[in-house]
Amino acid sequence: MSRPAALVFDAYGTLFDVHSVTRLADELWPGRGAELSQRWRAKQLEYTWLRSLMRQHADFGRVTEDALRQACEALALPFTEDHHRRLMDAYLRLDLFSEVREALARLAGRPLAILSNGSPAMLEPLVAHAGLAGVITHVLSVESVGIFKPDPRVYQLAVDRLGVPREAIGFVSSNCWDAIGAQRFGFSACWVNRAGAPVDRLGFEPDAVVGSLADLPALVS
Amino acid sequence: MSRPAALVFDAYGTLFDVHSVTRLADELWPGRGAELSQRWRAKQLEYTWLRSLMRQHADFGRVTEDALRQACEALALPFTEDHHRRLMDAYLRLDLFSEVREALARLAGRPLAILSNGSPAMLEPLVAHAGLAGVITHVLSVESVGIFKPDPRVYQLAVDRLGVPREAIGFVSSNCWDAIGAQRFGFSACWVNRAGAPVDRLGFEPDAVVGSLADLPALVS
Numbered sequence: 001m002s003r004p005a006a007l008v009f010d011a012y013g014t015l016f017d018v019h020s021v022t023r024l025a026d027e028l029w030p031g032r033g034a035e036l037s038q039r040w041r042a043k044q045l046e047y048t049w050l051r052s053l054m055r056q057h058a059d060f061g062r063v064t065e066d067a068l069r070q071a072c073e074a075l076a077l078p079f080t081e082d083h084h085r086r087l088m089d090a091y092l093r094l095d096l097f098s099e100v101r102e103a104l105a106r107l108a109g110r111p112l113a114i115l116s117n118g119s120p121a122m123l124e125p126l127v128a129h130a131g132l133a134g135v136i137t138h139v140l141s142v143e144s145v146g147i148f149k150p151d152p153r154v155y156q157l158a159v160d161r162l163g164v165p166r167e168a169i170g171f172v173s174s175n176c177w178d179a180i181g182a183q184r185f186g187f188s189a190c191w192v193n194r195a196g197a198p199v200d201r202l203g204f205e206p207d208a209v210v211g212s213l214a215d216l217p218a219l220v221s
Numbered sequence: 222m223s224r225p226a227a228l229v230f231d232a233y234g235t236l237f238d239v240h241s242v243t244r245l246a247d248e249l250w251p252g253r254g255a256e257l258s259q260r261w262r263a264k265q266l267e268y269t270w271l272r273s274l275m276r277q278h279a280d281f282g283r284v285t286e287d288a289l290r291q292a293c294e295a296l297a298l299p300f301t302e303d304h305h306r307r308l309m310d311a312y313l314r315l316d317l318f319s320e321v322r323e324a325l326a327r328l329a330g331r332p333l334a335i336l337s338n339g340s341p342a343m344l345e346p347l348v349a350h351a352g353l354a355g356v357i358t359h360v361l362s363v364e365s366v367g368i369f370k371p372d373p374r375v376y377q378l379a380v381d382r383l384g385v386p387r388e389a390i391g392f393v394s395s396n397c398w399d400a401i402g403a404q405r406f407g408f409s410a411c412w413v414n415r416a417g418a419p420v421d422r423l424g425f426e427p428d429a430v431v432g433s434l435a436d437l438p439a440l441v442s
Contacts, residue, residue, distance in 0.1 A: 047423060049270035050398050054371045054405050056424055066422035073419035150275045177271050184275050198294035201287035202268060203277055 001188040001208045001219055004170030008158045011116035014174040020095035029077050043067035048148035057146045059119040092125040103213035104135050113138035115158045117148050150181025170220055179206040222409040222429045222440055225391030229379045232337035235395040241316035250298050264288035269338055269369035278367045280340040313346040324434035325356050334359035336379045338369050371402025391441055400427040
C-alpha cells in the first residue's frame, strides 16, 4: 500500500463507532443496550446484502430503521415511536473513534474521501457533527448507484468521482468483507482490525491490516 | 397459495436441520456445540451473500468449510483436520425435521423439487441418506447458475427446469429472506416459521406463513 494518490474511508465502524448507540439503548432498556446494538448492526448489514441481491434497493435510512424494528422484535424489547426517533437521531451523531481526528490530520494533502452505504441525508449531519467537513474532501454515497457494498459498482463510484485510477486508491475499512471487496475491485485495501478478529475467509485477503487508524500514516507515506 | 402446480423446497433449515451438527460439535468442544453451530450457519449465509455481491462465487462446500474455520477461530475453539473432516461429513447426513417425511408423502402427485445453495456433491448424499430419493422429483443446485440465493437467477432455475410458470410454483423456505426473495421473483412463497421469529423487514412479506411443514398440505390443496 505504497503512497496512494487518494484515500477512501468506510464510514460506519471505521471512522464512526456504530456501537456508540449502546449508551442510549441502555437507558431505554437497562442492561440490554449492547445486545440491541449488536443485533441492530448485524441485521442492518444483512438487509443491505439481501436487498442488493434481490434487486430491491432502499436507502440506508430505511434499512437502518427496518433493522432496528426487527432487532427489537427479536429481542422482545418494547418499542415506541419515541424510542425509534431517539435511536435514529443517535445514528446522526455517532462518536468518532478516538484516533481518527489526529490520523486524518496527518494524512491531509491528498484527497480524503468517505465511500459509504449511508444516504446523503445520513452522512451530511454525521460528518458535520464530528467537525470533519473541512477534513474529508469527498463524501460519496452508494445512493448514486442504488446498490450496497460490496457490489463492485460502489467501488467504481470512487474512481469516477475522484478521477484517480483504482490502483492508485488506498481503501480503508474496519469491515473485513468491505476491505476484501475493495481488494477484489482493484484498490489497495487496508483492514482496520481494532478487535483482533480473525480474517473473513472469502478466498482473498486485504492488502494490509492495521490495529487502528493511528498506524495508517506510516503505512501510506 | 392456492393449488400450485409444483412445490419447490429450500433444503438447509427447511427440510434438513442444519443444527443437527450440534451433537458432534458438543462432543468435540463440550458445552460449546450450540454456539459453534449458530455461528457456523450465520457465517455460511453471510459468505454466500458477500461472494455473490463481490462476483467471487465458490461452491457451497467451499463456503461451508470457510465458514466453519472462521467460526472456530472467532470462538477460539482448537481446530484440527480431524474436527474439520468429521463436521463436514456430518453436513452430508443432517437430520430431517420430524414432520417432513409425512408431509412430503401427503404432497406427492405433483413435482416436488429442492432448490438449494448446496452443490450437487453435497445434496446428492444428503437426499440419499434421508431416503428422499424417490420422493423429491428434482434436485436443483445454484451451481448451475453460479450465484447464491436470493439472486433472481436462482429462482429462475426452477422455472426453467420444471417447465412451470413462476406464478404456478409454490416455494417453501424456513429462511424468511429466502421466502421473501422468492415472493419478489413471482413465486407463491410460504415461510416455515418453526421458531416463531419476527418477520424480516425487507419491504415485502411472504404470501403465507406456517408453523411447520405439517400445515402445508392443507394450505395447497
